[in-house]
Amino acid sequence: MMKKWFIQAFASLAMLASGIAMANEVHIDVKAPIKMTDKASLQRGAKIFVNYCLNCHSANYMRYNRLQDIGLTDKQIKDNLLFAGEKVGETMRISMNPKDAKKWFGAAPPDLSVEVRARGADWVYAYLRSFYKDDTRPTGWNNQVFDKVAMPHVLYELQGVQVLDHETHTLKLEKAGKLNPI
Numbered sequence: 001m002m003k004k005w006f007i008q009a010f011a012s013l014a015m016l017a018s019g020i021a022m023a024n025e026v027h028i029d030v031k032a033p034i035k036m037t038d039k040a041s042l043q044r045g046a047k048i049f050v051n052y053c054l055n056c057h058s059a060n061y062m063r064y065n066r067l068q069d070i071g072l073t074d075k076q077i078k079d080n081l082l083f084a085g086e087k088v089g090e091t092m093r094i095s096m097n098p099k100d101a102k103k104w105f106g107a108a109p110p111d112l113s114v115e116v117r118a119r120g121a122d123w124v125y126a127y128l129r130s131f132y133k134d135d136t137r138p139t140g141w142n143n144q145v146f147d148k149v150a151m152p153h154v155l156y157e158l159q160g161v162q163v164l165d166h167e168t169h170t171l172k173l174e175k176a177g178k179l180n181p182i
Protein backbone atom coordinates (compact mmCIF):
# COMPACT_ATOMS: atom_id res chain seq x y z
CA MET A 1 0.00 0.00 0.00
CA MET A 2 1.10 3.52 -0.64
CA LYS A 3 1.93 5.16 2.64
CA LYS A 4 -0.89 7.27 4.06
CA TRP A 5 1.31 10.31 4.55
CA PHE A 6 2.40 10.25 0.94
CA ILE A 7 -1.19 10.19 -0.21
CA GLN A 8 -1.76 13.11 2.15
CA ALA A 9 0.94 14.98 0.27
CA PHE A 10 -1.00 14.64 -2.97
CA ALA A 11 -4.12 15.68 -1.16
CA SER A 12 -2.42 18.78 0.19
CA LEU A 13 -1.30 19.73 -3.28
CA ALA A 14 -4.67 19.22 -4.88
CA MET A 15 -6.53 21.05 -2.15
CA LEU A 16 -3.94 23.76 -2.37
CA ALA A 17 -4.85 24.31 -5.97
CA SER A 18 -8.55 24.59 -5.17
CA GLY A 19 -8.06 26.26 -1.79
CA ILE A 20 -6.05 29.07 -3.27
CA ALA A 21 -8.98 30.06 -5.37
CA MET A 22 -11.08 30.83 -2.32
CA ALA A 23 -9.02 33.24 -0.29
CA ASN A 24 -7.30 36.46 -1.20
CA GLU A 25 -5.67 36.57 2.16
CA VAL A 26 -3.70 33.60 3.38
CA HIS A 27 -3.91 32.45 6.98
CA ILE A 28 -1.06 30.22 7.94
CA ASP A 29 -2.71 28.46 10.83
CA VAL A 30 -4.83 26.46 8.43
CA LYS A 31 -5.69 22.80 8.55
CA ALA A 32 -5.00 21.01 5.28
CA PRO A 33 -8.49 20.11 4.03
CA ILE A 34 -7.64 16.56 3.10
CA LYS A 35 -10.12 14.08 1.74
CA MET A 36 -8.30 10.76 1.53
CA THR A 37 -11.20 9.17 -0.35
CA ASP A 38 -11.43 11.80 -3.11
CA LYS A 39 -9.56 9.97 -5.88
CA ALA A 40 -9.95 12.74 -8.46
CA SER A 41 -8.43 15.25 -6.08
CA LEU A 42 -5.57 12.89 -5.17
CA GLN A 43 -4.86 12.33 -8.84
CA ARG A 44 -4.71 16.09 -9.45
CA GLY A 45 -2.26 16.33 -6.58
CA ALA A 46 -0.07 13.58 -8.06
CA LYS A 47 -0.06 15.39 -11.38
CA ILE A 48 0.94 18.68 -9.77
CA PHE A 49 3.68 16.87 -7.88
CA VAL A 50 5.13 15.28 -11.01
CA ASN A 51 4.87 18.47 -13.05
CA TYR A 52 5.98 21.08 -10.55
CA CYS A 53 8.03 19.41 -7.83
CA LEU A 54 9.81 16.41 -9.27
CA ASN A 55 12.18 18.60 -11.27
CA CYS A 56 14.05 19.48 -8.13
CA HIS A 57 12.82 17.06 -5.45
CA SER A 58 13.05 13.30 -5.61
CA ALA A 59 10.76 10.87 -3.82
CA ASN A 60 13.16 7.96 -3.66
CA TYR A 61 10.93 5.74 -1.53
CA MET A 62 7.98 6.11 -3.84
CA ARG A 63 7.47 3.98 -6.95
CA TYR A 64 5.36 5.36 -9.77
CA ASN A 65 3.23 2.20 -9.87
CA ARG A 66 2.11 2.85 -6.27
CA LEU A 67 -0.07 5.53 -7.87
CA GLN A 68 -2.39 2.58 -8.54
CA ASP A 69 -3.41 3.14 -4.93
CA ILE A 70 -5.07 6.42 -5.87
CA GLY A 71 -6.97 4.77 -8.69
CA LEU A 72 -4.64 5.18 -11.65
CA THR A 73 -3.88 2.36 -14.08
CA ASP A 74 -0.34 1.64 -15.26
CA LYS A 75 -1.34 3.05 -18.64
CA GLN A 76 -2.63 6.31 -17.14
CA ILE A 77 0.54 6.62 -15.11
CA LYS A 78 2.66 6.01 -18.20
CA ASP A 79 0.66 8.35 -20.45
CA ASN A 80 0.20 11.23 -18.02
CA LEU A 81 2.90 11.18 -15.43
CA LEU A 82 6.08 9.77 -16.95
CA PHE A 83 7.98 12.24 -19.09
CA ALA A 84 11.57 11.12 -19.35
CA GLY A 85 11.27 7.47 -20.32
CA GLU A 86 11.00 6.19 -16.75
CA LYS A 87 9.35 2.83 -16.13
CA VAL A 88 6.25 2.57 -13.93
CA GLY A 89 8.10 0.26 -11.51
CA GLU A 90 10.84 2.81 -10.87
CA THR A 91 11.13 5.13 -7.91
CA MET A 92 10.67 8.91 -8.29
CA ARG A 93 14.27 9.84 -8.80
CA ILE A 94 15.62 13.00 -10.39
CA SER A 95 18.70 13.57 -12.49
CA MET A 96 19.80 16.71 -10.70
CA ASN A 97 22.96 16.21 -8.70
CA PRO A 98 22.50 17.35 -5.06
CA LYS A 99 25.85 19.18 -5.17
CA ASP A 100 24.78 21.21 -8.21
CA ALA A 101 21.43 21.89 -6.59
CA LYS A 102 23.16 23.22 -3.50
CA LYS A 103 25.28 25.48 -5.69
CA TRP A 104 22.28 26.76 -7.65
CA PHE A 105 19.80 27.24 -4.85
CA GLY A 106 22.03 27.60 -1.78
CA ALA A 107 20.37 24.52 -0.25
CA ALA A 108 19.71 21.08 -1.68
CA PRO A 109 16.03 20.30 -2.29
CA PRO A 110 15.35 17.47 0.18
CA ASP A 111 13.85 14.14 -0.88
CA LEU A 112 10.12 14.48 -0.21
CA SER A 113 9.25 10.81 0.41
CA VAL A 114 8.77 11.35 4.13
CA GLU A 115 8.11 15.09 4.14
CA VAL A 116 4.49 14.93 5.26
CA ARG A 117 5.33 12.40 7.95
CA ALA A 118 8.18 14.60 9.16
CA ARG A 119 6.47 18.00 9.05
CA GLY A 120 2.78 17.13 9.07
CA ALA A 121 0.28 17.80 6.28
CA ASP A 122 -0.85 21.11 7.80
CA TRP A 123 2.67 22.50 7.79
CA VAL A 124 3.27 21.48 4.17
CA TYR A 125 -0.05 22.99 3.16
CA ALA A 126 0.70 26.25 4.98
CA TYR A 127 4.22 26.35 3.56
CA LEU A 128 3.01 26.02 -0.01
CA ARG A 129 0.53 28.85 0.52
CA SER A 130 2.97 31.21 2.21
CA PHE A 131 5.40 32.31 -0.48
CA TYR A 132 5.62 36.05 -1.00
CA LYS A 133 7.60 38.44 -3.15
CA ASP A 134 10.83 39.62 -1.55
CA ASP A 135 13.39 41.42 -3.68
CA THR A 136 16.06 41.02 -1.02
CA ARG A 137 16.16 37.25 -1.61
CA PRO A 138 18.25 35.65 -4.40
CA THR A 139 15.19 33.92 -5.90
CA GLY A 140 12.96 36.98 -5.46
CA TRP A 141 10.76 34.96 -3.05
CA ASN A 142 10.50 34.45 0.67
CA ASN A 143 8.13 32.36 2.76
CA GLN A 144 6.22 33.27 5.90
CA VAL A 145 6.42 29.75 7.31
CA PHE A 146 10.05 29.09 6.26
CA ASP A 147 11.97 32.37 6.51
CA LYS A 148 14.67 32.90 3.85
CA VAL A 149 13.78 29.66 2.12
CA ALA A 150 15.97 28.68 -0.83
CA MET A 151 13.04 27.32 -2.85
CA PRO A 152 11.46 29.64 -5.41
CA HIS A 153 7.66 29.96 -5.53
CA VAL A 154 7.04 27.36 -8.22
CA LEU A 155 3.25 27.63 -8.15
CA TYR A 156 3.02 31.41 -8.61
CA GLU A 157 1.37 31.16 -12.01
CA LEU A 158 -1.48 29.29 -10.36
CA GLN A 159 -1.51 31.10 -7.06
CA GLY A 160 -0.59 34.61 -8.14
CA VAL A 161 1.91 36.90 -6.46
CA GLN A 162 1.53 37.62 -2.75
CA VAL A 163 3.17 40.42 -0.80
CA LEU A 164 3.73 40.70 2.93
CA ASP A 165 1.97 43.50 4.78
CA HIS A 166 4.61 44.29 7.40
CA GLU A 167 2.12 45.94 9.74
CA THR A 168 -0.43 43.17 9.95
CA HIS A 169 1.96 40.31 9.09
CA THR A 170 -0.54 38.96 6.63
CA LEU A 171 -0.09 38.06 2.99
CA LYS A 172 -2.07 39.91 0.36
CA LEU A 173 -2.56 38.96 -3.22
CA GLU A 174 -0.92 41.56 -5.44
CA LYS A 175 -1.22 39.93 -8.82
CA ALA A 176 -3.82 37.37 -9.83
CA GLY A 177 -2.92 33.80 -10.69
CA LYS A 178 -4.82 31.32 -12.81
CA LEU A 179 -6.57 29.81 -9.80
CA ASN A 180 -6.79 32.91 -7.71
CA PRO A 181 -8.35 35.89 -9.45
CA ILE A 182 -8.38 39.13 -7.49
Ligand code: HEC
Nearest residue numbers: 052053055056105107108109110115124148149150151154
Ligand atom coordinates in the same frame (compact mmCIF):
# COMPACT_ATOMS: atom_id res chain seq x y z
C1 HEC B 1 13.50 24.92 -8.51
C2 HEC B 1 13.68 23.82 -7.58
C3 HEC B 1 12.49 23.43 -6.71
C4 HEC B 1 11.22 23.10 -7.13
C5 HEC B 1 10.67 23.03 -8.55
C6 HEC B 1 10.49 22.75 -5.92
N1 HEC B 1 11.28 22.90 -4.82
FE1 HEC B 1 10.76 22.49 -2.90
N2 HEC B 1 12.62 23.07 -2.26
C7 HEC B 1 13.66 23.47 -3.08
C8 HEC B 1 14.81 23.81 -2.26
C9 HEC B 1 16.16 24.30 -2.77
C10 HEC B 1 14.43 23.57 -0.93
C11 HEC B 1 15.29 23.75 0.33
C12 HEC B 1 14.91 25.06 0.97
C13 HEC B 1 15.84 25.47 2.08
O1 HEC B 1 16.39 24.61 2.79
O2 HEC B 1 16.00 26.70 2.26
C14 HEC B 1 13.03 23.12 -0.96
C15 HEC B 1 12.27 22.82 0.17
C16 HEC B 1 11.00 22.29 0.14
C17 HEC B 1 10.23 21.91 1.32
C18 HEC B 1 10.67 22.08 2.75
C19 HEC B 1 11.49 20.92 3.15
C20 HEC B 1 11.81 20.96 4.63
O3 HEC B 1 11.07 20.32 5.39
O4 HEC B 1 12.77 21.62 4.99
C21 HEC B 1 9.04 21.39 0.87
C22 HEC B 1 7.88 20.85 1.70
C23 HEC B 1 9.06 21.49 -0.57
N3 HEC B 1 10.26 22.04 -0.97
C24 HEC B 1 7.99 21.08 -1.37
C25 HEC B 1 7.95 21.30 -2.74
C26 HEC B 1 6.78 21.01 -3.54
C27 HEC B 1 5.49 20.39 -3.03
C28 HEC B 1 7.09 21.38 -4.81
C29 HEC B 1 6.17 21.36 -6.02
C30 HEC B 1 4.95 22.14 -5.88
C31 HEC B 1 8.46 21.88 -4.80
N4 HEC B 1 8.94 21.84 -3.52
C32 HEC B 1 9.15 22.34 -5.91
C33 HEC B 1 13.62 23.56 -4.46
C34 HEC B 1 12.53 23.31 -5.26
